[in-house]
Every structure is written in C-alpha cells, then in structure tokens.
Amino acid sequence: MALGAPIVLRDGSRVRIRQGHSSDKELLLRGFERLSDESRYRRFLAPMPELSEAMVRDLIDVDHHDHEAIVALNAETGEGIGVARYVRHANRPDTAEVAVTVLDDWHRRGLGTLLLEVTGARARKEGITNFSGLMLASNREMMDVFESLGPVRVVDRELSTVEIEMPIPEVGVSPGLRKLLRVAARHDVAVPLAGRDGMPRPAPRA
Ligand SMILES: CC(C)(COP(=O)(O)OP(=O)(O)OC[C@H]1O[C@@H](n2cnc3c(N)ncnc32)[C@H](O)[C@@H]1OP(=O)(O)O)[C@@H](O)C(=O)NCCC(=O)NCCS
Numbered sequence: 001m002a003l004g005a006p007i008v009l010r011d012g013s014r015v016r017i018r019q020g021h022s023s024d025k026e027l028l029l030r031g032f033e034r035l036s037d038e039s040r041y042r043r044f045l046a047p048m049p050e051l052s053e054a055m056v057r058d059l060i061d062v063d064h065h066d067h068e069a070i071v072a073l074n075a076e077t078g079e080g081i082g083v084a085r086y087v088r089h090a091n092r093p094d095t096a097e098v099a100v101t102v103l104d105d106w107h108r109r110g111l112g113t114l115l116l117e118v119t120g121a122r123a124r125k126e127g128i129t130n131f132s133g134l135m136l137a138s139n140r141e142m143m144d145v146f147e148s149l150g151p152v153r154v155v156d157r158e159l160s161t162v163e164i165e166m167p168i169p170e171v172g173v174s175p176g177l178r179k180l181l182r183v184a185a186r187h188d189v190a191v192p193l194a195g196r197d198g199m200p201r202p203a204p205r206a
Contacts, residue, residue, distance in 0.1 A: 006075045010109060011109050019071070066126075081103045081111070133146060
C-alpha cells in the first residue's frame, strides 16, 4: 500500500496519510487542542479537558503489529487532522479495537472513512480479521463510517454506549482507492478520492 502520497478529498482539500510513530507527541497534542469538547467526549466516552502524560505515552506507543496508528496530515500545512488506531485484543489475537478521530473542521469530507479503510488494510496485514468498536449509542457518524467498511454486528448495548464487531473485508483498501494510491505514489500527484459508488465526488456546494 502506498502511503504518504497526497490524496484529494471530495471537497478538493489535500491530505497525506502515513503510519504514526513514537515521535508524534507534539502532533497529537496540537490536534487534541483543536478538537471540540463534543468530539473529545465521543472519542473517549468521558469529559477529557486534557490528555494525561500516561495517555499520550500509550497513544504514541505504536509497534505496527499489535498497535497501529494511521495519521492524516493537512498536505498544505503538515498539521495533524485525523487519526485511526487499532489495538489488538490480548485474549483474541484476530480482533482489535479500533477508533477514529477527525478534527471537527475536517468532518464530512470522507476522511474518517478513508482512515478506517487504510487501518483495516494495515490490520489485515498483521493477521487481524475483525474490528471491535465502542462508541456512544448516539454516534451515528461513527456507525456510518463502520458500515461503509462492511456489515456491522452490535454485540453489546449499555444505557449510552454500543459495542460493535465487524469482519475486516479481505480487500481492505477498495480496488478503486488502491489504484488511486498507486497512481499518486508513482507520480507524486494529488488524485481525487472516489465516493462509495466508485465515482469521484464533486465538491459540495457552499
Ligand atoms: C466519527 C468521525 C470519525 C467521522 O469522521 P468524518 O471524517 O466526518 O467521516 P466521513 O466524512 O468519512 O463520513 C462518513 C459518513 O458518516 C456520516 N456522517 C459524518 N458526519 C455526519 C454528520 N455530522 N451528520 C450526519 N452524518 C454524518 C455520513 O453518512 C458520512 O457519509 P457521507 O458524507 O458520505 O454521506 C468524526 O465525526 C469524529 O472524529 N468524531 C469524534 C470522535 C469519534 O466520535 N470517534 C469515534 C470513536 S470510536
């Protein structure tokens, strides 16, 4: 999979996708500062005014096997604008918990879906065939992102949260996206990101 090449989202903005690494502390903290209270709550299922040192350490402690992070950068500024990560379950090595976060002003451009798709492809390469996810029951946006990858099964429902599991599709990155990423890597050019129907999306009208 070709990562690092610029990709054009459906509204025309350009992003770069790469694996996370242990030197991403500043990137992570700057991104967290820009995340709304609502998005923080949705991601961590609790009020999260700041990230503790221990949490930051855990979030950047990726080994690219049991714990992987896929980071999206604004291709123009280099700022971090989104991240998806999986952490393998200790007692079920074929399953990993996945979570996606996109900065609020980047929502609804297809970035969450792209990050989950790329993370699914990475997970598959490391022998993970299922994702689990825990989210607020009201988080329709995240459920939609999961469902865009494949069929989702609700395995537990609490008062305000829902836990899902889903098989990661064999293909991982869809053939259309894979082709676009390959083309982008070869020529280092920005390519439009296709919509779910495989057709390039026009930029939404203001
Ligand atoms: C969930 C989240 C990652 C989605 O990111 P995103 O980049 O906006 O996702 P996409 O643009 O790929 O949207 C995917 C689909 O979700 C739905 N969706 C996204 N935002 C929506 C909104 N505000 N209202 C209604 N539907 C929405 C749509 O169906 C959308 O598909 P479409 O725009 O092609 O119709 C983002 O909202 C987020 O970071 N939320 C806070 C953190 C969080 O909740 N994480 C989940 C923890 S498991």
